[in-house]
Amino acid sequence: MSRQDEVLIKLQLLSGRNPQGVNAKDIAHTLNINRSTASRYLNDLVEKGKAEKIPGKPVCYQIKNARFSKEVGDSIQPLIQQGVATLSYPFQSLHILLDGETGTGKTYLADQLYEIAAEEGYIKRETPFVTFNCADYAQNPELLVGQIFGIKKGAYTGALHDQTGLVDHADGGILFLDEIHRLPSSGQEMLFYLIDKGVYRRLGEAVHERKAKITIIGATSEQPDHALLPTLLRRFPVKLTVPPLRARSDKERKMMIDQFLQQEADKMDADLSIEAKAKEALIRYPCPGNIGQLKNDIQIACAKAYLQYLNQNAGHVNVCEKDVPTKFDGMKSTLLTNNNHLSSVSTIGKIHEGDPAFPLPNIYQRLNKKRSELYSMGEVTIEYSLQQVVNQYIQDLSDHYPKDAFSYDALHDLVDQDLLQALQRAPKVLSNPLSKQLDETSIYVIGLHLQNFRNEEHQDKHALPSFPKAKLKDQKAAYYLADFLADTIDFNLPDSEVDLLAHFLTPEDELPLLPKRSGQSIYVLLVTHGRSTATSMAEVTNTLLGTTVIESIDMPLEKSAEKTYEEVKINIEKAFALNAYQGVLLLVDMGSLVTLGDTFYNEWDIPVLTLPCVNMPIVMEAGRKSLVQDATIEDVYESAHKAMTLFMRDHDPQPQSSKKRMIATVCFTGEGAAQILEEWLADQLTKADEDVVIRSVRINPVSRDTSMLHQLKEYYDIVAIIGTVFISIDEIPFIPAWELLKQDGTSRLVKLLEMTRRYKHLSEDNHTHKVDQEGYFDIQSGLAEIVTFINPHLFCTILNKYLPQIKSYYDWDESRELGMAMHIGVLLDRIMKAHLNDEIQELQKTIPLDNDCQYDKEERTVWEPLISSLEQTFEFPIPDSFIRATMKLSK
Numbered sequence: 033m034s035r036q037d038e039v040l041i042k043l044q045l046l047s048g049r050n051p052q053g054v055n056a057k058d059i060a061h062t063l064n065i066n067r068s069t070a071s072r073y074l075n076d077l078v079e080k081g082k083a084e085k086i087p088g089k090p091v092c093y094q095i096k097n098a099r100f101s102k103e104v105g106d107s108i109q110p111l112i113q114q115g116v117a118t119l120s121y122p123f124q125s126l127h128i129l130l131d132g133e134t135g136t137g138k139t140y141l142a143d144q145l146y147e148i149a150a151e152e153g154y155i156k157r158e159t160p161f162v163t164f165n166c167a168d169y170a171q172n173p174e175l176l177v178g179q180i181f182g183i184k185k186g187a188y189t190g191a192l193h194d195q196t197g198l199v200d201h202a203d204g205g206i207l208f209l210d211e212i213h214r215l216p217s218s219g220q221e222m223l224f225y226l227i228d229k230g231v232y233r234r235l236g237e238a239v240h241e242r243k244a245k246i247t248i249i250g251a252t253s254e255q256p257d258h259a260l261l262p263t264l265l266r267r268f269p270v271k272l273t274v275p276p277l278r279a280r281s282d283k284e285r286k287m288m289i290d291q292f293l294q295q296e297a298d299k300m301d302a303d304l305s306i307e308a309k310a311k312e313a314l315i316r317y318p319c320p321g322n323i324g325q326l327k328n329d330i331q332i333a334c335a336k337a338y339l340q341y342l343n344q345n346a347g348h349v350n351v352c353e354k355d356v357p358t359k360f361d362g363m364k365s366t367l368l369t370n371n372n373h374l375s376s377v378s379t380i381g382k383i384h385e386g387d388p389a390f391p392l393p394n395i396y397q398r399l400n401k402k403r404s405e406l407y408s409m410g411e412v413t414i415e416y417s418l419q420q421v422v423n424q425y426i427q428d429l430s431d432h433y434p435k436d437a438f439s440y441d442a443l444h445d446l447v448d449q450d451l452l453q454a455l456q457r458a459p460k461v462l463s464n465p466l467s468k469q470l471d472e473t474s475i476y477v478i479g480l481h482l483q484n485f486r487n488e489e490h491q492d493k494h495a496l497p498s499f500p501k502a503k504l505k506d507q508k509a510a511y512y513l514a515d516f517l518a519d520t521i522d523f524n525l526p527d528s529e530v531d532l533l534a535h536f537l538t539p540e541d542e543l544p545l546l547p548k549r550s551g552q553s554i555y556v557l558l559v560t561h562g563r564s565t566a567t568s569m570a571e572v573t574n575t576l577l578g579t580t581v582i583e584s585i586d587m588p589l590e591k592s593a594e595k596t597y598e599e600v601k602i603n604i605e606k607a608f609a610l611n612a613y614q615g616v617l618l619l620v621d622m623g624s625l626v627t628l629g630d631t632f633y634n635e636w637d638i639p640v641l642t643l644p645c646v647n648m649p650i651v652m653e654a655g656r657k658s659l660v661q662d663a664t665i666e667d668v669y670e671s672a673h674k675a676m677t678l679f680m681r682d683h684d685p686q687p688q689s690s691k692k693r694m695i696a697t698v699c700f701t702g703e704g705a706a707q708i709l710e711e712w713l714a715d716q717l718t719k720a721d722e723d724v725v726i727r728s729v730r731i732n733p734v735s736r737d738t739s740m741l742h743q744l745k746e747y748y749d750i751v752a753i754i755g756t757v758f759i760s761i762d763e764i765p766f767i768p769a770w771e772l773l774k775q776d777g778t779s780r781l782v783k784l785l786e787m788t789r790r791y792k793h794l795s796e797d798n799h800t801h802k803v804d805q806e807g808y809f810d811i812q813s814g815l816a817e818i819v820t821f822i823n824p825h826l827f828c829t830i831l832n833k834y835l836p837q838i839k840s841y842y843d844w845d846e847s848r849e850l851g852m853a854m855h856i857g858v859l860l861d862r863i864m865k866a867h868l869n870d871e872i873q874e875l876q877k878t879i880p881l882d883n884d885c886q887y888d889k890e891e892r893t894v895w896e897p898l899i900s901s902l903e904q905t906f907e908f909p910i911p912d913s914f915i916r917a918t919m920k921l922s923k
């Protein structure tokens with residue numbers, strides 16, 4: 033790139049931020065050249081007609097044509113300049129990230145950038161501009177990624193055809209991804225790979241790489257630093273923040289109001305006017321949903337004014353003060369007021385805005401049509417019916433916008449939107465007289481609680497149990513909040529409810545001390561082969577149990593046994609130095625470590641027991657048991673051992689537990705959130721978990737006493753405690769309600785159910801001693817925990833088809849068969865990883881060259897169908913040395 037081009041690009045970028053122009057000194061500084069050289073280049077650009085001078089002292093320069101004709105608002109103008117400059121970067125446009133609150137106009141800005149860049153000739157008109165809102169698929173991350181990158185037939189159940197992705201369509205152009213933070217990490221990784229290398233794979237494609245050259249404009253209403261992977265964030269050299277409405281000047285807001293009124297007037301067949309006071313209110317009212325909400329509120333105000341115009345046979349449509357939002361909010365409060373104002377149209381103080389009388393579509397058309405229909409039917413109560421049309425319209429608008437104002441998608445099914453919105457706005461509007469920050473979590477909790485009260489059926493029988501009042505400041509805060517809810521959404525709470533609400537507002541650090549989770553007395557250390565097998569299994573278990581109970585040491589192939597011994601020793605010594613444990617359970621997948629445990633026992637007098645077998649049920653069981661108060665090392669060992677025998681099926685196991693499984697839901701009343709959760713969970717449970725009892729339990733807000741749960745534990749196997757009040761009992765995992773309702777939030781619960789279900793399932797069919805069709809699917813979830821690259825479900829489907837003949841050839845018993853199935857799965861995963869990272873040669877070196885590894889033709893034929901099916905499905909070759917080694921192992 034020539035120096036002059038560099039100066040031109042710098043000028044384009046800086047012009048965006050400095051509408052008044054950029055001087056030679058600034059350019060010289062950023063390019064690290066001297067001032068007179070910068071001046072010379074700038075003047076050359078002026079001569080070539082690429083830049084223009086803005087007279088003054090010092091002389092400033094600006095990109096020619098940088099002032100756009102369209103009236104977009106003072107605060108947006110510089111963003112457009114900078115964005116267009118970015119898109120017109122000479123070699124390939126640079127990627128842009130837009131951030132800003134919901135409704136500030138990020139999508140609008142992206143559209144404008146494309147339009148203006150095309151209008152000004154920086155990009156060709158035919159350049160593709162593909163837009164996509166990631167929030168539309170937020171509930172299904174896999175499909176979301178599939179929509180963007182395409183889907184290969186068979187990638188998942190239901191993917192019946194190859195499907196192109198947006199990336200295919202946007203190749204050579206711009207892809208606008210709204211709500212980009214909704215992309216799961218895997219999708220974000222695929223995106224930065226595309227940005228970096230210009231290549232991508234469709235979902236389900238393992239090897240085939242496709243090429244695309246795309247400029248990404250991403251938009252997010254979250255804090256980019258929190259919402260995007262740092263690697264992806266770095267790929268956006270230009271970040272533009274769209275300011276919220278409250279930060280914009282009155283002039284700019286007024287300009288937008290005029291624009292939106294004009295758009296409405298364009299749709300009517302009548303003159304439109306607005307009262308001065310109404311217009312003033314539109315300029316002044318807090319509008320947390322920003323421009324999107326302002327626009328909707330104006331649409332609603334115009335619809336209401338039009339309704340009055342029809343009912344009154346008025347001369348023209350007049351927007352009055354009562355049609356527009358005033359105090360706290362827009363849509364909802366105006367929606368709820370208007371039935372009794374039908375005949376009170378004010379006729380004074382009108383100002384005429386714009387030039388109306390235009391063709392009519394949508395609401396105005398709808399109203400007229402409805403009115404004629406009703407007249408022709410001789411209907412008398414026309415006003416009421418027309419009001420219904422307007423109400424429906426308002427509802428449609430509020431459903432439509434701000435559709436993603438808050439990231440509470442899952443809560444929408446449970447809590448009314450107006451209640452959620454009001455709770456979200458409360459701290460801002462009340463300038464936070466609340467004793468506690470109403471963060472996302474509190475809003476979940478209070479929202480669930482209040483919704484239950486709101487449901488009429490519960491109101492009658494909602495006699496609150498007596499409880500002491502919260503602190504005075506929390507009570508006051510609760511009354512503020514209650515008044516606010518009454519004012520804004522007409523939601524009235526009796527005093528007893530407000531007193532209860534006060535307990536929800538008590539800040540965390542002022543809560544009574546919670547019953548402490550019993551200190552773990554047994555140290556569980558997991559040591560397995562593989563680069564990350566042990567850490568991943570430990571992580572899964574720790575996450576499921578909601579606390580760190582398993583420590584882990586990985587043994588990649590290159591790590592020597594001595595080094596591993598050393599690490600194990602250091603870990604155990606450290607743990608015991610703290611005097612916190614009474615014993616150690618070592619879970620290992622390598623026989624030689626068993627003796628290490630004995631050494632500790634003999635030499636150091638530390639009770640160490642070793643279980644030379646590792647899989648998820650064992651690790652999980654060891655973790656659970658180690659949390660039980662007063663559990664001895666023998667107890668923990670025995671529980672883990674039992675899980676092992678159940679899994680391996682090498683003798684008649686005892687059922688894991690004869691108790692029924694239970695999920696306990698908890699809240700302050702036992703009737704509020706706990707009951708909603710109970711109903712919700714009952715809907716979520718699948719047939720495999722139909723044995724699970726769900727029980728809501730009241731937790732006293734002051735004492736937080738858990739004796740009821742302890743009693744239940746005597747009779748039930750409690751899989752998890754779920755609720756709005758944090759409760760900790762021994763080994764039982766606690767899942768906060770808000771976690772469950774978040775995107776992918778049920779995964780922990782699903783896993784817990786799966787783990788507890790598996791014991792039951794295994795113990796029930798232990799008499800059959802047969803790996804049937806479902807047998808391989810038993811290992812699917814186990815495999816899912818340890819493999820990263822292969823799809824366990826696909827793998828098990830193939831095993832089902834081809835492993836039985838191999839089994840009968842070698843005459844394996846069931847446990848051998850399962851063991852081999854696991855072995856093949858893990859091996860396949862490693863091979864796939866090596867292929868993807870170009871490390872297959874290195875991996876092959878880890879297979880000992882063994883001349884005994886010969887096979888006869890017949891033996892190879894038995895394996896052939898399985899191997900070729902795996903190769904075809906996963907799209908990579910399986911090296912012969914691995915096949916031979918596996919065959920040797922099979923004998």
Ligand SMILES: Nc1ncnc2c1ncn2[C@@H]1O[C@H](COP(=O)(O)OP(=O)(O)OP(=O)(O)O)[C@@H](O)[C@H]1O
Binds near residue numbers: 138288291
């Ligand atoms: N400067 C503007 N001038 C005129 N209309 C605007 C302007 N900015 C935004 N709008 C309008 O406001 C509405 C909301 O804007 P937009 O959808 O772009 O916001 P957003 O930030 O992308 O919202 P979200 O985060 O919800 O996706 C749209 O109808 C848009 O046309």
